[in-house]
Amino acid sequence: MERTIYREIKVTPQVIQIAVLLGAFILAAAVAVLYIEAHGHIVTGMTNQIVWGLPHVFAVFLIVAASGALNVASIASVFGKTPYKPLSRLSGLLAMSLLAGGLAVLVLDLGRPDRLIVQMTHYNFSSIFTWNILLYSGFFAVVSAYLFVQMARGISARTVKVVGFAAFVWRLALTTGTGSIFGWIMARAAYESAIMAPLFIVMSFSFGLAFFILVLTLSCRLTGRVLGVKLLNRLGRLLGIFAALVLYFTAVQHLTSHYWARDGGIEQFLLFDGGIYTQLFWIGQVLIGGIIPMALVFHPTGGIKPASSIVASVLVILGGFAQVYVIIIGGQAFPLDIFPGYTVSSSFFDGQINTYTPSLPELALGLGGVALAVALTGFGMKILRILPTNLSDVNVGQS
Secondary structure: OOOOOEEOOOOOHHHHHHHHHHHHHHHHHHHHHHHHHHHOHHHOOOOOOOOOOHHHHHHHHHHHHHHHHOHHHHHHHOOOOHHHHHHHHHHHHHHHHHHHHHHHHHHHOOOOHHHHHHHHHOOOOOOHHHHHHHHHHHHHHHHHHHHHHHHOOOOOHHHHHHHHHHHHHHHHHHHHHHHHHHHOOOOOOOOOOOOHHHHHHHHHHHHHHHHHHHHHHHHHHHHOOEEOHHHHHHHHHHHHHHHHHHHHHHHHHHHHHHHOHHHHHHHHHHHHHOOHHHHHHHHHHHHHHHHHHHHHHHOOOHHHOHHHHHHHHHHHHHHHHHHHHHHHHHHHHOOOOOOOOOOOOOOOOOOOOOOOOOOHHHHHHHHHHHHHHHHHHHHHHHHOOOEEOEEOOOOOOOO
16 A cells, blocks of 8 residues: 555646636626626526526535535544545545535625625624525635645644544534525425425535545546546445435425425425426436435446446436425425415415526526536646545555
8 A cells, every 4th residue: 555645637638628618617607697687687587486596506506515525524534434535635625616616606696796795794693694604604714724734744633633523513514504594494385394404414415425426536537547446336335325315314304294284285296296396306306316326336236337436426416406406496386375274366476386497597607606616626636736646446445
């Protein structure tokens, strides 16, 4: 077993091609922002009923994935799993990049991004949004410190573990805060539930690890660095466990809502009568994002192939987007129960299922956030010694 050596990635024609592609997506997002800013949100699919659209789906997904991407570093530092230690630096860098990409989409979708200054200078501690502002900014500070103690010379292993534990606790708090945004909204039958916080935590484990596997694999292939098959399989099996946990907590969420008579309507809508939302739930989230990835990574023979972990990661991300879409958009599509026990109808669409069709500018903005996160990760690997030169199974202690 050799000493782990970290080196900056070199600029190659393949790296330049990826950078140009990411730049095109970021440029398209900038054009979409200017277009929406000039014409207003009327050019999007959002309405007075659906106020959180596709950009919020991308933003929440990236923010949740940011917390989960740090999971690899936490396993190494907090839980002492040596094979994951060479991946800790990339884990921290990717976590900050994903959060930056998600927050960029969130801020640019506000319509008046400059008003974020008001939120940052005037705090209402009875609002979960205020707490999330502090959690997001604190995440950057804590993970930056974590990355620093990993890379600096002369830092003891105990210090790294203490800072790593602080980052681990903070990321759990961050995801709890993000899930609580929905869990504490009592007006929406699809949201109000204490299960939202732990559900978002296990979602972060799954989405973040899937993103990490794809970025790690792509980085190694672009730079010609060895990535051990057993290490990749180990990450894939861990992803399968997280995917199973997401399905478990989702089942608990819906079984709990079914037990409450007042939530029978929203459950019938999401699981059976919701059209696109029902299809995204069963086909997108459950089948593509859960069952198939688990079958791929746990298959006795197919699961040991590197392609299984890579394909499973892609499917988990697709299923993750479907899940967040159902939670955010589907939860708003179902009408508010303003007067329980009564049927409400008016010219303001009260009591009606709300419709929503995403627009091209919204999609461009969301994809731009993903591209920004990947671009920041690549830039970090170019200027910092993040990626090990050798991740073979022998070098990382895989047996």
